[in-house]
Amino acid sequence: MANCLRCEEQPGQGKLGLCRECRLRRFGESRRKYVWSEQLISDLRSAYRFGKVERAREIDKLVARTKWPRFVFHQMAQDMGLSFNRREWTPEEDEFLGDHMGILTARVIAAKLQRSMGSVRSRASHLALSGRLKEGYNISDLVAVLGACDGTVRGWMRRGLLGAIQERAGLRATEDAVVRFLRRYPAEYDLRRVDQVWFKSMIFRRQRERSS
Numbered sequence: 001m002a003n004c005l006r007c008e009e010q011p012g013q014g015k016l017g018l019c020r021e022c023r024l025r026r027f028g029e030s031r032r033k034y035v036w037s038e039q040l041i042s043d044l045r046s047a048y049r050f051g052k053v054e055r056a057r058e059i060d061k062l063v064a065r066t067k068w069p070r071f072v073f074h075q076m077a078q079d080m081g082l083s084f085n086r087r088e089w090t091p092e093e094d095e096f097l098g099d100h101m102g103i104l105t106a107r108v109i110a111a112k113l114q115r116s117m118g119s120v121r122s123r124a125s126h127l128a129l130s131g132r133l134k135e136g137y138n139i140s141d142l143v144a145v146l147g148a149c150d151g152t153v154r155g156w157m158r159r160g161l162l163g164a165i166q167e168r169a170g171l172r173a174t175e176d177a178v179v180r181f182l183r184r185y186p187a188e189y190d191l192r193r194v195d196q197v198w199f200k201s202m203i204f205r206r207q208r209e210r211s212s
Contacts (some may be wrong), residue, residue: 093123097123142173178202182203
């Protein structure tokens with residue numbers, strides 16, 4: 001994976017010798033290696049019901065069982081809202097989120113606020129911000145959550161698999177169209193590369209809406 005010009009001009013900066021943007025991109029690529037099962041998610045949730053010491057022991061067991069790095073479990077705990085080490089949202093951050101949700105992607109907002117994508121999405125839901133529902137998913141969003149390359153996503157759009165594309169909004173597919181794509185065309189994407197938490201939230205939330 002190529003680095004940006006800033007990294008090439010200033011080698012050795014930050015962790016891994018990369019600028020912050022490239023570190024975020026590198027982390028996003030690495031997360032695709034880790035496929036979360038329902039049982040593993042349940043075990044992680046159970047671990048966070050204990051106190052700090054016992055919780056660490058339970059996570060040690062998960063690390064030993066999966067051979068995954070420990071940070072993967074801490075990041076997932078943040079995305080699931082389990083982490084007790086959460087930074088409170090300030091009025092300025094809430095205002096920024098309200099002004100930009102649906103205009104910038106959740107990934108960009110998270111980077112600008114130095115928060116996780118899970119934290120941004122959770123706060124947007126808490127504030128009843130519906131920018132995602134109105135604006136849909138652009139190509140960068142779909143690349144990130146489906147683990148596909150840019151050309152593949154554009155091909156889906158050209159073939160009409162993502163419904164009517166909103167060109168004036170920057171080539172966006174509606175959330176309904178994305179859900180239909182997930183259900184109708186599972187052979188088009190690799191489930192092992194999909195963002196597991198996002199995928200389950202899309203599928204299971206729609207099931208709950210239909211049953212309610």
